[in-house]
Amino acid sequence: MHLENRVLVTGGAGFLGSHLCERLLDAGANVICVDNFFSGTRSNIEHLIGHKRFELIRHDVTMPLFVEVDEIYNLACPASPVHYQRDPVQTTKTSVLGAINMLGLAKRVGAKILQASTSEIYGDPQVHPQPESYWGHVNPIGLRACYDEGKRCAETLFFDYKRQHNLRIKLARIFNTYGPRMHPNDGRVVSNFVVQALLGRDITIYGEGTQTRSFCYVDDLVDGLMRFMAAGDGVFGPINLGNPEEFTIRQLAEQVIALTGSRSRIVHRPIPQDDPHQRRPDISCAHDVLEWAPRTRLSEGLKRTIGYFDALLADRTMHGRLTTAVA
Template sequence: MSGPPDAQSNRDFARTRVLVTGAAGFLGSHLCDALIAQGHDVVGLDNYYTGRKGNLTHLLAHPQFEIVRHDVRQPYWGEFDLIYDLACPASPPFYQRNAIATAKISFLGALNALGLAKRTGARIFFASTSEVYGDPLEHPQTEGYRGSVNPIGPRACYDEGKRIAEALFFDYHRQHDIDIKVARIFNTYGPRMNPYDGRVVSNFIVQALKGDDITIYGEGGQTRSFCFVDDLIRGFLLVMAAPRDFTGPVNLGNPDEFTIRELAEQVIDATGSRSKLVFRPLPVDDPRQRCPDISLARERFGWEPGVKLKEGLARTAAFFEQELSLANAS
């Protein structure tokens, strides 16, 4: 089966058969929604280690969607035009829970997905991460920055796993002429995040909604940028639809930078909470600053985030409030 033609937009693709690994996850489920909306036939893979079945309940009866329980460390066989490789735990508590499994998922998941792309001629997208930049010495981070990563630290299973997966993607491109697209994702938030995944946005919102103290690690001066999920998924589609000669890597994230303390204050405003801020020691290898340079995405695709943090937090808090209400009622 030949791969998809080059196009300026996914709307230019004929109806295609698409594989999404990590389909029941936060990002994967939103991507499945977008692909179904464009008329594609979508097969999702997930072993539900961190993915949640509830994220896909609304798609289960759709005639163009199928979900398969599968661990990407094992090969999967099928015929596909497009492959999105998203499978991997993404929050520090989850990926550190079984560090060896996390490293295997990044490496073997990429290896198996690339093998499938080689056999079928599919175009393949890899969801990499800003964690490949580590605790950066360059700010904001451009795609040419090679990073400052501790290869033996507790976060290395994820950081280095994504780095070796990127290497595999580019080796398959060079050796086998595989049509690859690599995007480096910066902090993303929105509905369908797991409220208890340990990431800063979910932690803060859940603590605020419960009226608990909001826990800040360090003094709160470390910075992050926060991209709303709808903006990120739009970026995924544009990268996948780029001409064959564009492989990436390309940064996808919001260049608006906030301190962690500023984020906590905005969460309190969004939820109307009376929570107080408390401070704890900073975890090992936690980056001091992280912010993308998205010049390449702007120039190639005209892409940039549109949802401001205040709006995105309000929408995310509304989702979490509903989740917590359902949990309390059960």
């Protein structure tokens, strides 16, 4: 990365975006963080405010943005079911109009642009593990479709802009990522289990807990994104980024209980509509092309994540919010 690089991160105050902004600053970039704070929070990037190479803009990517930048990481979109189903129409707009506006910006200023796509584009997969060549198995009218199909449409737009305008694109399909700064009430399995365990509440599993997921620690994921952006223009993806180690949801719950020393019991609830049964990335492409693979084991990443939520619970105000949320 050139030291004078001007980098735009949309969704920069979110869980993943805030870690990316931090790492880009460490690498010497000038960072413009854009967020409308629908699911991102100011507290995630508060420690960066005042940094001479960091700028925060409150803006919704469904509206055009006019800035001069060299690189764009388009991360803007609520990524947890609780958040993206709260306003499904806005979720689709964020994915589709946000992609159009950021691609238009990249075209105007000649910037390289990376799209944060998702493993959700594979839906409830019938191929396991999921390679980039798999087209997916998605319900286009289900409760998750606002996110799944919004991201699929964004992928289409990125490749059409590449073919039609010779735009320099990067398309990353991100699998389950966890770590500090996850939103405590976002309904994602890691944050749910950790908060419930720390409060001594029942840990809620949907179905029998035999569904599998692969959990990538946030530092590893950010490393993958930055390696991808730094790769030559001939490397544009799509590329899966995630941890290929696979765990059942019940195994995750048991590990969280053990690491927290909690007395929480595991209880079962009906499985949500279109919940994928299996999810595991084939990262052969990332390994071969980017020389990337995650290094953080689940037990180590969970310890750091538990430490973060433990500190949140020490805050009386946050403790009240979390207690209400998991009651």
